[in-house]
Amino acid sequence: MDTKNQLIEKLENKTAKVAVLGLGYVGLPFATVFAEAGFNVIGIDPDERKIEALKKGESYIQDVPTELVAQLVEAGRLEATTDFAALAEADAVSICVPTPLRKTGDPDLSFILSVTTELAKYMHPGMVVVLESTTYPGTTREILLPQLGDDTDLVVGEDFFLAFSPERVDPGREDWTTINTPKVIGGITDACSEVSATWYRGALETVVSVTSSEVAEMAKLLENTFRMINIGLVNEMAVMCDRLGIDVWEVIDAAATKPFGFMKFTPGPGLGGHCIPIDPLYLSWKLRSLNYTARFIELASEINLGMPRYVARKVQDALNDQSKSLKGSNILVLGVAYKPDIDDLRESPALDVIGLLEQSGAVVSFHDPYIPFIKEEEFELQSVPDLMSAVKAADCVVIITNHSDYVYAEILETAKCIVDTRNALGSAQRDNPKVFRL
Numbered sequence: 001m002d003t004k005n006q007l008i009e010k011l012e013n014k015t016a017k018v019a020v021l022g023l024g025y026v027g028l029p030f031a032t033v034f035a036e037a038g039f040n041v042i043g044i045d046p047d048e049r050k051i052e053a054l055k056k057g058e059s060y061i062q063d064v065p066t067e068l069v070a071q072l073v074e075a076g077r078l079e080a081t082t083d084f085a086a087l088a089e090a091d092a093v094s095i096c097v098p099t100p101l102r103k104t105g106d107p108d109l110s111f112i113l114s115v116t117t118e119l120a121k122y123m124h125p126g127m128v129v130v131l132e133s134t135t136y137p138g139t140t141r142e143i144l145l146p147q148l149g150d151d152t153d154l155v156v157g158e159d160f161f162l163a164f165s166p167e168r169v170d171p172g173r174e175d176w177t178t179i180n181t182p183k184v185i186g187g188i189t190d191a192c193s194e195v196s197a198t199w200y201r202g203a204l205e206t207v208v209s210v211t212s213s214e215v216a217e218m219a220k221l222l223e224n225t226f227r228m229i230n231i232g233l234v235n236e237m238a239v240m241c242d243r244l245g246i247d248v249w250e251v252i253d254a255a256a257t258k259p260f261g262f263m264k265f266t267p268g269p270g271l272g273g274h275c276i277p278i279d280p281l282y283l284s285w286k287l288r289s290l291n292y293t294a295r296f297i298e299l300a301s302e303i304n305l306g307m308p309r310y311v312a313r314k315v316q317d318a319l320n321d322q323s324k325s326l327k328g329s330n331i332l333v334l335g336v337a338y339k340p341d342i343d344d345l346r347e348s349p350a351l352d353v354i355g356l357l358e359q360s361g362a363v364v365s366f367h368d369p370y371i372p373f374i375k376e377e378e379f380e381l382q383s384v385p386d387l388m389s390a391v392k393a394a395d396c397v398v399i400i401t402n403h404s405d406y407v408y409a410e411i412l413e414t415a416k417c418i419v420d421t422r423n424a425l426g427s428a429q430r431d432n433p434k435v436f437r438l
């Protein structure tokens, strides 16, 4: 039996040893799902704290229950190590490392490059490798293949199999999970697509095979660019409606009554998170290298990046209404996580709003039930311990993230004035003189 069919047999009977490189919000759910499905999984991550926690049977990811980790570790289904040498025994490897942006706005592939260099040391015939990290089209073929194939004399599609499958993890979501969210996967060759899809079908409910790794890479970028551009559109609608004296929230609700051909997005203080503000810039960066300007992405990014400043101006208008200046005023920011009811601060526009207000001399504090403190280069702040006394003391309260924990009626009653960037107070406050809305 040839290498491909031997590997397929091990994947189908789940005797294949699975390795997951990177145990963050994508890697740990992936590792537990494949372990639950019956594979023996070893998680590899350079962060000792993560490995120690997992060895003790503890989860550090909101969506992965500690009881599940404990049970899988106890059963010997899930192991964890910082040592990449564990890859020597692996048959199926999933790469789930971060793909952030550099300060320059260019893609930072350093995490992919470092784990690929390690993986190349342990490559052997009969391995399948799948990259999950969001990246520009061509990364799997141009970056991983040379290191995993050419440098090891292994022939892709015969000795080893290489594919891309975009992660679709939405932190905090309970309806769509790693197991039931349809998973797109595409290989360097047809045999790579076949082997990798066989592996994934051993644990995931719906696996959608596409003809190449580039199609899979681009599908993910379309998904998230679609969101980023539509959020940019409604943010610009908010600015235009403000100029026109029209309630943008009522406009959007009215448009959303259309049962077809429309998808509701809402304006906000900017674009946060680990995906939406970042992934599209991987695409525009790649196209620039091909002398093409991805105008929609660049325009939407410009609009979204301008929203924190737009909000800071709203705060200035609200204070001006009380004949107060920004300088010296006490501003309370409510909600700093990048979206409601989660504890993730990555790329949160709240950080930009706070920075801008502080630059104008305002005295800024924040409250967030999920985030106890903020440690940025420009400032460090603790979440205020007593919410309502802080609301009462503030010259202006700014709702940046509309966590469902807040009792907005009480905040409305107590605050001197409120800038509501999420329509958290509802359109009934449209004519309330102390409420300023996007």
Ligand code: SAJ
Pocket: 167, 168, 169, 170, 171, 223, 224, 227, 231, 264, 265, 266, 267, 268, 269, 270, 271, 272, 273, 274, 275, 276, 338, 339
């Ligand atoms: N946002 C708006 N207006 C909107 C929607 C979002 O301002 O109408 C803002 C949010 O406040 C946040 C940012 O955009 O700051 C991103 O929001 P998001 O809802 O897209 O949340 P994410 O970043 O967690 O997106 C994830 C994505 N999942 C993956 O990339 C695997 C995205 O593809 C999902 O569609 C999204 O969750 C989801 O549907 O919740």
